[in-house]
Amino acid sequence: MSGVTDDERAWWKEAVVYQVYPKSFADSDGDGVGDLGGVIDRVDYIDELGVDAVWLNPVYESPQADNGYDIADYRAIDDAYGDMEDWERLRDELHERDVRLIMDLVVNHTSDEHEWFRKSRREDGEYADYYHWVEGEPDELPNDWESVFGGSAWSWDDEREAWYLHLFDEKQPDLNWANPDVREAVYDMMEWWLGKGIDGFRMDVINMISKAEDYPDGGPDSDGAEHFMNGPRVHEYVGEMVEEVLDDESVLAVGETPGVSVDDAREYVSEDGDGLSMLFQFEHVTFDHGEHKFDADDPDLVEFKEILAKWQEGLADDGWNSLYLNNHDQPRMVSRFGSDGEYRRKSAKLLGTLTHTLGGTPFVYQGEEIGMTNAPFETREALRDVEVRNYVASAVDDAEGHADAYEDVREAVEAMSRDNARTPMQWTDEAHAGFTDGDPWIDANPNYAEVNVSRARDDPDSVLHYYRDLVALRERDLLVYGDFELLAPDDPDLFAYTRTLAGGDDESTERALVVLNFDDEPTTFEVPADVTVDGLELALANDDAPAVPGRALDLGPWEARVYLTPDPEAQAPDSAIDTER
Missing domain, CATH: 2.60.40.1180 (Golgi alpha-mannosidase II)
Structure with missing residues (x-):
C-alpha cells in the first residue's frame, strides 16, 4: 500500500466535485429557468461522471438581483427552483448514489429584502446593528470604498436616514459580523442545514466578513480592499465558526477568498489555522487582469505555471488546494486558457488533465466536461449579469452614448463576462440546447448543435468520455x-x-x-x-x-x-x- 497514513486522508481530498448552477442547468417546468426538478432529472448523468460530490449554487429565496447570491430567507427555497420537498428529494437522490451535497453559504451579505435588513432599517431592537450603518448626510459618502460591481460601496437609505455598506450590489447589504448576535444567527442557520443532511458548505467571499470598524478611506489608488479583505477580525470569526459549527472533519468547508496570498491561505487552512478544509484562491484566474477584469491580456503560460507551482508547493505540507479553471464567476476555461476553435476538444481535455493531476481537489463546472465555450453577445440587451451590465453602462456613458459604444467593449465582454458561464447547459441539438421547452432566461450558446451531451455520449473520443477517465484516474493515491x-x-x-x-x-x-x-x-x-x-x-x-x-x-x-x-x-x-x- 502507499505511504499515506489514515490521519492524512479525508474524503474531500480524494473527491472530485461537480458544480451545478441550477438556474442554467436544466428546466423541468418550461418557464425558462433551471430548477431543482431539472437537477433531479439529471442526477444519473452526474453519477455517470463518477464524481463524489455536488456543489449546488444558491437556491434560497431571493429577489435574484445577483442570481441568488442576494438571499431573502436562508431556510426557504425560491419558488423559481421549487420547494423544500424538491430539495430534499435531490439530497436523497444524490445520497442514494453515494454523491455528497455541498451548499453555498452566503453570509457576508443578505438581500435588502431579508427580514433582518427590514428590521435593521427600522432600528428594530437587536436588529438595529445587524448591518453596517453610518449616520451622515445623503450627499457625503462615509468613505471611498468601492463596490466589486462598480461605484461606491455605500447607499443612502431614506427610511433610516443613514448609509449602509454593500461590497456588492446595492441590494446586498453587508452583515455586521462584529455583532455577536449576527454570528449566533448565522451559526444557528448553518446547524439547521447540517441537520438536514448536507455534507458541507462553499463559503462565498468568507474573507470579506471583517471590516475595519472605523471605516477608514483606502490608500492611494485603492478601492479600500485593504480594510475588508482579510480584515482585522476575520480569523477570529472564521475560527469561531469552525469551532461552533464545523468541528467535524467529515464536513467539507471550502472558503472563497479573493485576494489571498499563500501565506494568508495557511492562516485559514493549516493545521494551526482556522480549520477550513481548503480555499478558492484567485491568483491564477486574475493574474492577466489589467486595471479591471475587462482589461485582460492573453494569459502568459510561464507566469501561469509559476503561480500554480507556488500554490502546489506552498500548501504541500500544511494545507490543501482546490483545483479549478472556471466556475459560475469565470469565463469558460477552454476559451480563456485553451483554444476554442480547431483544437477545442483537445485543449478542453488538456485543461481537464491539468486540474485532475495536480495536488488538491478538482472542481468541475457544469459543461466543462463537454468542452463548452464562451458565447457571443451580439447586443448589450443579451447580457444578464449585474457586473457586466454595470460595466457596459459605464463604458457607454464614457462614450457619451454613441451608436457603436457597445461594439467598443464587446470583445472584452465576450472574453470575461460571467454570463459566459451562465448560458444554458447544452444537453441536445434541440431548441435552446434541450435546456427548456420555454424561453430561456439567457440565450443558449449558438454552438449547441455541435457541443452537447447527447452528441458527446455517442462519441467515444469526446471530452465527456475523457473526463470520465480523468475522474477514474484520480483514484490513485499518487495523484491525490x-x-x-x-x-x-x-x-x-x-x-x-x-x-x-x-x-x-x-x-x-x-x-x-x-x-x-x-x-x-x-x-x-x-x-x-x-x-x-x-x-x-x-x-x-x-x-x-x-x-x-x-x-x-x-x-x-x-x-x-x-x-x-x-x-x-x-x-x-x-x-x-x-x-x-
Whole structure:
C-alpha cells in the first residue's frame, strides 16, 4: 500500500466535485429557468461522471438581483427552483448514489429584502446593528470604498436616514459580523442545514466578513480592499465558526477568498489555522487582469505555471488546494486558457488533465466536461449579469452614448463576462440546447448543435468520455497525495511536472510524469536527466502516444500525456476513510 497514513486522508481530498448552477442547468417546468426538478432529472448523468460530490449554487429565496447570491430567507427555497420537498428529494437522490451535497453559504451579505435588513432599517431592537450603518448626510459618502460591481460601496437609505455598506450590489447589504448576535444567527442557520443532511458548505467571499470598524478611506489608488479583505477580525470569526459549527472533519468547508496570498491561505487552512478544509484562491484566474477584469491580456503560460507551482508547493505540507479553471464567476476555461476553435476538444481535455493531476481537489463546472465555450453577445440587451451590465453602462456613458459604444467593449465582454458561464447547459441539438421547452432566461450558446451531451455520449473520443477517465484516474493515491515538482518552468509552451509518492514498508515509490503542450504547434519535450522515465506507462492521453516515454517526447498541438508507474495496489480498497455516505 502507499505511504499515506489514515490521519492524512479525508474524503474531500480524494473527491472530485461537480458544480451545478441550477438556474442554467436544466428546466423541468418550461418557464425558462433551471430548477431543482431539472437537477433531479439529471442526477444519473452526474453519477455517470463518477464524481463524489455536488456543489449546488444558491437556491434560497431571493429577489435574484445577483442570481441568488442576494438571499431573502436562508431556510426557504425560491419558488423559481421549487420547494423544500424538491430539495430534499435531490439530497436523497444524490445520497442514494453515494454523491455528497455541498451548499453555498452566503453570509457576508443578505438581500435588502431579508427580514433582518427590514428590521435593521427600522432600528428594530437587536436588529438595529445587524448591518453596517453610518449616520451622515445623503450627499457625503462615509468613505471611498468601492463596490466589486462598480461605484461606491455605500447607499443612502431614506427610511433610516443613514448609509449602509454593500461590497456588492446595492441590494446586498453587508452583515455586521462584529455583532455577536449576527454570528449566533448565522451559526444557528448553518446547524439547521447540517441537520438536514448536507455534507458541507462553499463559503462565498468568507474573507470579506471583517471590516475595519472605523471605516477608514483606502490608500492611494485603492478601492479600500485593504480594510475588508482579510480584515482585522476575520480569523477570529472564521475560527469561531469552525469551532461552533464545523468541528467535524467529515464536513467539507471550502472558503472563497479573493485576494489571498499563500501565506494568508495557511492562516485559514493549516493545521494551526482556522480549520477550513481548503480555499478558492484567485491568483491564477486574475493574474492577466489589467486595471479591471475587462482589461485582460492573453494569459502568459510561464507566469501561469509559476503561480500554480507556488500554490502546489506552498500548501504541500500544511494545507490543501482546490483545483479549478472556471466556475459560475469565470469565463469558460477552454476559451480563456485553451483554444476554442480547431483544437477545442483537445485543449478542453488538456485543461481537464491539468486540474485532475495536480495536488488538491478538482472542481468541475457544469459543461466543462463537454468542452463548452464562451458565447457571443451580439447586443448589450443579451447580457444578464449585474457586473457586466454595470460595466457596459459605464463604458457607454464614457462614450457619451454613441451608436457603436457597445461594439467598443464587446470583445472584452465576450472574453470575461460571467454570463459566459451562465448560458444554458447544452444537453441536445434541440431548441435552446434541450435546456427548456420555454424561453430561456439567457440565450443558449449558438454552438449547441455541435457541443452537447447527447452528441458527446455517442462519441467515444469526446471530452465527456475523457473526463470520465480523468475522474477514474484520480483514484490513485499518487495523484491525490503525491509531491509536485515543476519541470521546464521557463518553457513558453509546455507545462510539465512530476508527482511522486513514497511507498510504505517494503513498497517502491510511485511516480507520474505529466506533459501538456499549450500551443497550436507541435513541440518536443526533453525530459530532464534527473527525471526517471523507466517503469512509467501511458495512463491517459488526448492523442495517440507511445505506451512508454522516451527521453524526448514529441507532442502535437494541445497534446496531453499522463505517464504513471503501475498501480501497486491494483485499486484494492484499503482506506480507513468513509468513501460512502
